Amino acid sequence: MQHKKTIFFLLLTGYALLYIATSKQAPCNDDCEKTGRVFRELSTNRTYVYGVYRCTLPRPSDTLCVLVRDTSGINWNMFADTACNIATQQGLLQQKIFILKNGTNPYDTLAKKLCQ
Numbered sequence: 001m002q003h004k005k006t007i008f009f010l011l012l013t014g015y016a017l018l019y020i021a022t023s024k025q026a027p028c029n030d031d032c033e034k035t036g037r038v039f040r041e042l043s044t045n046r047t048y049v050y051g052v053y054r055c056t057l058p059r060p061s062d063t064l065c066v067l068v069r070d071t072s073g074i075n076w077n078m079f080a081d082t083a084c085n086i087a088t089q090q091g092l093l094q095q096k097i098f099i100l101k102n103g104t105n106p107y108d109t110l111a112k113k114l115c116q
Contacts, residue, residue, distance in 0.1 A: 031059065035052055048071045064096070068099060083097045096114055
């Protein structure tokens with residue numbers, strides 16, 4: 001009887017560890033949350049925005065890259081100003097913003113902005 005309990009306990013423990021290992025999400029720190037909010041605000045009603053991420057290591061850094069589709073009629077310098085304003089509103093102060101064209105290797109820089 002003791003042998004069956006031990007096997008049951010080991011099986012239960014194994015399944016619990018497997019569940020914990022496969023269901024755990026990587027935590028998103030404060031900077032990650034703020035960067036995500038910048039992306040959500042920039043991409044609202046702008047289908048040409050593909051992503052916002054930290055360009056440099058270590059993270060967090062003072063550099064944000066905004067990945068976009070090069071769309072005619074967009075003033076990328078004004079868009080970089082908008083990205084600066086949104087980043088500052090989210091508490092990401094004095095950021096360097098790079099607007100990068102998706103689909104090129106290396107990325108083409110469409111605009112740069114140093115947020116004040």
